[in-house]
Amino acid sequence: MMEITSLPQNVQFMLINLLYAIIALLVSVGALILIDKFLYRDIDFIAEIKAGNIAAAIYHSVLLIFIGFIVASAIS
Numbered sequence: 001m002m003e004i005t006s007l008p009q010n011v012q013f014m015l016i017n018l019l020y021a022i023i024a025l026l027v028s029v030g031a032l033i034l035i036d037k038f039l040y041r042d043i044d045f046i047a048e049i050k051a052g053n054i055a056a057a058i059y060h061s062v063l064l065i066f067i068g069f070i071v072a073s074a075i076s
């Protein structure tokens with residue numbers, strides 16, 4: 001038979017998962033900022049994207065997705 005967990009335990013698990021999501025978001029954004037600051041000093045991706053450079057937009061989004069995968073695998 002299935003065991004029914006109590007409501008406080010479910011709330012506790014939801015809060016822990018929310019904390020993991022917030023930590024992952026902060027680490028991802030921090031990593032993206034560090035990569036932009038130190039690896040790509042001469043490229044302003046935001047200005048390139050505003051100018052209509054689709055390649056810069058695709059590269060920057062793939063970089064963000066890649067960082068997200070790394071952080072998600074590290075947390076879980």
